[in-house]
Amino acid sequence: MTFELHTERLVLRPFSEGDVDLAIELRTDPVVMKYIAEVSTPEHVASRISVFCRRSEDGSMGMWSVALKDTGEPIGTSILLPLPEEESDTRWDFHENGKRVNEDVEVGYILKPSAWGQGFATEITRRLVRYAFEETPLTKVAAVTYPDNGPSQNVLRKSGLIDTGTRRAYCMDLPGFAITKTQWRAAQAA
Ligand SMILES: CC(C)(COP(=O)(O)OP(=O)(O)OC[C@H]1O[C@@H](n2cnc3c(N)ncnc32)[C@H](O)[C@@H]1OP(=O)(O)O)[C@@H](O)C(=O)NCCC(=O)NCCS
Helix, strand or coil: CCCCCCCCEEEEEEHHHHHHHHHHHHHHHHHHHCCCCCCHHHHHHCCCHHHHCCCCCCCCCCEEEECCCCCCCEEEEEEEECCCCCCCCCCCCEEECECCCCCCCCEEEEEEEEHHCHHHHHHHHHHHHHHHHHCCCEEEEECCCCCCCCHHHHHHHHHCCCEEEEEEEEEEEEEEEEEEEHHHHHHHHH
16 A cells, blocks of 8 residues: 555655655745744754654554645645644654554645645645545544644635634644544535
């Protein structure tokens, strides 16, 4: 199984060692990282690549790199990963003593500024939500944003996620969004 996902304009491939330059470009850019985390150095990002390549036991969850279908240009990364509540970093450890560490799985995306304003983040999010409900056992997809990250909230709403109010995530109280498989199926049928 490859876990490669396609949309009309994009291809999502499981993040690999070869995506190091993309990760460095994104994570060293203060504009991109404004609502994500501290800006990293290239060396720090490079040291985390093996972590970014981790996938859940069945391979279905983890990070994907996103590229334009027509040119192959990498434009960003996206995730389906356990959502941390009292940890400040994304949870890369999927299981603890054989148990799921967290009930909620989050969808997330980071795009290069040159790819903003073209609907790509929404295309990615809709594809990952569809994938989660059609091809994995997940029954809920969640997300959080910083309170003033309007563009990301817009992406989530356009992708069908519903405001769930303030919730605990990344050691903060943040606006929460979620969609259940039942809600997603109902929206597909409408
Ligand atoms: C958050 C982020 C992904 C949003 O990207 P974005 O480009 O604004 O979002 P979208 O992909 O939905 O595109 C938005 C606009 O593209 C426009 N657009 C242009 N062509 C389009 C097309 N073919 N289809 C759909 N929208 C299109 C739309 O007008 C849309 O805006 P609207 O919904 O207000 O009408 C981006 O700002 C980013 O990567 N930021 C840094 C990382 C980050 O903050 N991640 C989220 C953390 S929670």
